[in-house]
Amino acid sequence: MPEQLWLPGLEAPPTPTDGLFFAVFPDTNTAAGIAKFAQQLCTEARVRSKPLAANRLHVTLRHLGNFAGGLPDQLVDAVKQAAASLALAPFTVEFDAVVSFSKRPRPGPAVLVGEDGVRGLHVLHDTLEVALKNAGFEPGPEFTPHVTLAYGMPWAERRPAEPACWNVREFALVHSLLGRTKHVVLARWPLAGGV
Numbered sequence: 735m736p737e738q739l740w741l742p743g744l745e746a747p748p749t750p751t752d753g754l755f756f757a758v759f760p761d762t763n764t765a766a767g768i769a770k771f772a773q774q775l776c777t778e779a780r781v782r783s784k785p786l787a788a789n790r791l792h793v794t795l796r797h798l799g800n801f802a803g804g805l806p807d808q809l810v811d812a813v814k815q816a817a818a819s820l821a822l823a824p825f826t827v828e829f830d831a832v833v834s835f836s837k838r839p840r841p842g843p844a845v846l847v848g849e850d851g852v853r854g855l856h857v858l859h860d861t862l863e864v865a866l867k868n869a870g871f872e873p874g875p876e877f878t879p880h881v882t883l884a885y886g887m888p889w890a891e892r893r894p895a896e897p898a899c900w901n902v903r904e905f906a907l908v909h910s911l912l913g914r915t916k917h918v919v920l921a922r923w924p925l926a927g928g929v
Contacts, residue, residue: 748802753910756795764900765791772883775844783886791881795859796874816865817923824925825854828899829881833892844887845880846898852879
């Protein structure tokens, strides 16, 4: 049997197993309503896609990376310290439209978005970015507040949706077990201060 050619430094990188991100979750009743709406979208589109479960619905404030073999403890500690420095008051959020997050005409995620109703999320995100920058982190990508409803959905024009509203009283640091559709909340911070 011939030997396989091996070149040092050209090994495939390890497959990521763990993700880390900051998120805001809807309350239980709002999440149930959003999940029902997502199911309706999947049914209307006649696709095999399944909506996200109500307990997985969230707004990602800041993705912090994907890692192989577990989360780096030093990183987790650093982002926890940065998050603990925030002092913001609770606010209300409202998503009132559904849109495709894909290039036309390719299938992709269907998501809830909003205009004026998501301003509080922008303030929370921007404040968190400042805290992370002060802790030595590079700036994150552009922030577009959204709630993913389902993946593999046909492309569609933006359209109005029945508003999904809730009071944001906290944000969380989440460990995503990649490929296992499981999120574990590592820490939560209440919004109790003033701007």
